[in-house]
Amino acid sequence: MKLQVKFSVYNAITKIIIILVLGAIILFSLDKIAYNQLDNRLLKKKNKIIENLNTDEIDSLLNEQQSFTDYNILKEEFIILTRIPDHQRDSAAKIFTEKREIEGDIEVYRILNYKFLYRANWYNLEIGETMTALESIKNSIRFYMLIVLVVALLITLLTDYVFSNFLLKPFYLIIDKKINRVDDPSHYNYENIPTNTDDFKILDNSVNSLMRKINTLFALEKQFIANVSHELLTPISILSTRFENMLNTLGIPAEHEHKIYSSLKTLNRLKVIINSLLLISKVENNQYLKTERISLKQELNDIYEDLEDRIADKNINFSTHLKEDFNFMGNKALTHTLLFNIINNAIKYNVEAGSLSINDKFDHQKYILTISDTGSGMNKELVENAFDRFKRGNTEENGFGLGLAIVQSIAKFHKIEVDIQSEEGKGTNISLIF
Amino acid sequence: MNVLIVEDEKSLALEMDEFLSKEGFIVEHAWKKSSAEEKIFVNNYDFVLLDLGLPDGDGFEVLKQLKSLKNRDDAIIILTARGAIDDRIKGLDEGADDYLPKPFSLNELLARMHAIIRRKHKLEKNEVNVHDFLLNIQNRTVTFGEERLNLTKKEFEIFNYLVLNKNRVVSRMSLTEHVWGDILEVNSDSNFVDVHVKNLRKKLMAVSPTNWFETVRSIGYRINC
Numbered sequence: 001m002k003l004q005v006k007f008s009v010y011n012a013i014t015k016i017i018i019i020l021v022l023g024a025i026i027l028f029s030l031d032k033i034a035y036n037q038l039d040n041r042l043l044k045k046k047n048k049i050i051e052n053l054n055t056d057e058i059d060s061l062l063n064e065q066q067s068f069t070d071y072n073i074l075k076e077e078f079i080i081l082t083r084i085p086d087h088q089r090d091s092a093a094k095i096f097t098e099k100r101e102i103e104g105d106i107e108v109y110r111i112l113n114y115k116f117l118y119r120a121n122w123y124n125l126e127i128g129e130t131m132t133a134l135e136s137i138k139n140s141i142r143f144y145m146l147i148v149l150v151v152a153l154l155i156t157l158l159t160d161y162v163f164s165n166f167l168l169k170p171f172y173l174i175i176d177k178k179i180n181r182v183d184d185p186s187h188y189n190y191e192n193i194p195t196n197t198d199d200f201k202i203l204d205n206s207v208n209s210l211m212r213k214i215n216t217l218f219a220l221e222k223q224f225i226a227n228v229s230h231e232l233l234t235p236i237s238i239l240s241t242r243f244e245n246m247l248n249t250l251g252i253p254a255e256h257e258h259k260i261y262s263s264l265k266t267l268n269r270l271k272v273i274i275n276s277l278l279l280i281s282k283v284e285n286n287q288y289l290k291t292e293r294i295s296l297k298q299e300l301n302d303i304y305e306d307l308e309d310r311i312a313d314k315n316i317n318f319s320t321h322l323k324e325d326f327n328f329m330g331n332k333a334l335t336h337t338l339l340f341n342i343i344n345n346a347i348k349y350n351v352e353a354g355s356l357s358i359n360d361k362f363d364h365q366k367y368i369l370t371i372s373d374t375g376s377g378m379n380k381e382l383v384e385n386a387f388d389r390f391k392r393g394n395t396e397e398n399g400f401g402l403g404l405a406i407v408q409s410i411a412k413f414h415k416i417e418v419d420i421q422s423e424e425g426k427g428t429n430i431s432l433i434f
Numbered sequence: 435m436n437v438l439i440v441e442d443e444k445s446l447a448l449e450m451d452e453f454l455s456k457e458g459f460i461v462e463h464a465w466k467k468s469s470a471e472e473k474i475f476v477n478n479y480d481f482v483l484l485d486l487g488l489p490d491g492d493g494f495e496v497l498k499q500l501k502s503l504k505n506r507d508d509a510i511i512i513l514t515a516r517g518a519i520d521d522r523i524k525g526l527d528e529g530a531d532d533y534l535p536k537p538f539s540l541n542e543l544l545a546r547m548h549a550i551i552r553r554k555h556k557l558e559k560n561e562v563n564v565h566d567f568l569l570n571i572q573n574r575t576v577t578f579g580e581e582r583l584n585l586t587k588k589e590f591e592i593f594n595y596l597v598l599n600k601n602r603v604v605s606r607m608s609l610t611e612h613v614w615g616d617i618l619e620v621n622s623d624s625n626f627v628d629v630h631v632k633n634l635r636k637k638l639m640a641v642s643p644t645n646w647f648e649t650v651r652s653i654g655y656r657i658n659c
Binding site: 226229230233234236237238240241242244245247248254257258261264265267268271287305306308309310312313 | 443445446449450452453456487514515516520535536537538539540541586587588589602603605607608614626629630632633651652653
């Protein structure tokens with residue numbers, strides 16, 4: 001999950017919780033306050049009535065009817081005064097909430113109930129006030145709170161997202177323009193990303209110094225490769241030329257000629273191994289450019305020309321079935337070497353009158369080129385170690401064991417995936433996935 | 435034809451001297467950048483074989499110096515173990531005629547020098563007669579009388595190279611390197627080139643006997659004429 005989203009969600013959740021808690025507190029205190037107020041009013045009313053019992057009106061009412069009921073038109077308040085049997089106990093006023101029916105209307109009332117003695121008679125006084133108003137206020141508050149909650153939530157999500165987007169822009173700039181460009185250290189842009197957030201400034205500078213280190217190491221490696229080239233290849237050069245000259249001398253005994261030639265072959269082997277290792281190092285040290293447009297069809301044609309005598313000699317059925325004329329940006333010479341090594345292997349390890357076919361297909365937007373042969377194949381262990389340097393399959397065949405290692409480093413440089421499927425005794429399929 | 439070898443490795447320079455002298459070139463040596471620059475100033479050469487790694491400076495300086503002199507068309511071949519792509523491009527950009535990475539085969543060097551000679555002098559000799567087989571170097575064809583042989587590209591290259599080095603043994607390795615270039619794995623196969631030579635011979639023999647086309651035991655081939 002992205003940092004921005006995490007921030008926004010976290011903020012939203014905390015705000016929801018705060019609003020809910022505040023809302024609950026408000027509702028709860030509202031309740032308490034309202035009830036308090038209501039009860040106080042009831043008590044005040046009760047006290048007033050008790051005080052005014054001596055007035056003529058109530059007195060005469062009581063004397064005549066022994067009960068007194070009064071409610072206002074909207075039935076929001078009522079007073080009920082009734083005579084009750086004697087021998088009650090004087091008690092404190094009780095206040096409770098109850099539903100009452102008055103003239104057919106059922107409402108919820110807050111009722112004060114008080115028993116008292118007046119002129120030797122016991123009376124029950126009930127004063128009630130409706131709670132409807134309170135309830136409707138509470139509902140209103142709940143409703144508005146919900147609206148406030150939702151609106152606050154939306155605003156918060158939006159502003160958080162926009163603001164964190166703005167804040168994090170330098171961060172993503174650093175990743176996009178710098179860290180993702182690590183593959184090409186020589187063209188690295190050391191300019192600082194514009195930001196006034198200290199953390200990002202530090203990050204930017206750290207990445208820059210990391211790149212400087214990488215560049216230095218690359219340069220050192222390049223220097224080393226150049227040194228090795230010269231120091232190892234020069235003596236080999238001297239020996240080769242000397243042996244060649246000796247071979248051209250007339251009148252050498254056959255045995256000596258043969259020995260000189262063998263020495264030359266050994267020297268050649270040394271030269272090829274060093275050059276192969278140097279090639280791999282140079283490819284991995286980014287000393288090659290990928291600026292040419294390469295047509296696979298064209299390259300495969302060239303390689304066929306290079307190898308057609310060999311193919312004919314082994315009677316191999318060579319067939320190409322390319323549906324696409326796929327081309328890509330890369331290094332022509334390296335690509336040629338890559339394809340050549342694979343196809344040469346396919347011929348080398350093939351059987352007499354075997355077949356070699358090259359096919360292509362598109363799979364999930366990726367172009368796949370497959371070279372299949374009916375050669376001796378490889379068992380699972382060999383396939384796993386196929387790219388290891390100096391490991392060879394069939395040791396009867398000639399080879400230095402670096403062919404596939406070279407293929408691997410060139411493929412990696414071009415960001416091509418190499419997949420080997422092989423069955424011992426049946427054949428091998430090598431797929432290049434672009 | 436005279437050649438100036440600018441190379442600080444004495445043994446290598448002397449071996450090259452021995453080979454080229456046998457080929458009829460007149461060879462001079464410069465062991466340092468300073469002596470190379472002096473010699474170039476004073477003499478005209480047909481070829482300057484230039485090593486880049488000189489003890490007192492960069493071989494490129496010598497190249498630049500030579501190119502700045504007027505009315506000179508000395509052919510320059512750069513020979514160096516450095517072999518980096520940048521070096522090659524730089525060398526050819528600065529005006530070198532060719533570039534050979536060390537270690538190189540002397541035969542290969544000779545072939546390149548011949549190619550430069552042909553280019554420079556627009557040699558009338560575009561055709562070479564080898565026992566009545568006519569090699570047309572420009573068209574890359576081989577004809578016998580009226581009949582044109584159907585050779586593959588590589589087969590022609592092989593024939594051409596062997597003829598160029600006529601009467602000399604050309605090792606398999608040397609032949610492979612010239613025809614296929616720097617393909618590394620190829621050099622490991624001892625009979626890689628044999629197959630192609632076999633086919634070439636077959637096609638030649640179909641038209642006329644080829645006992646002048648010799649296989650030299652396990653070394654290589656030689657065309658005698």
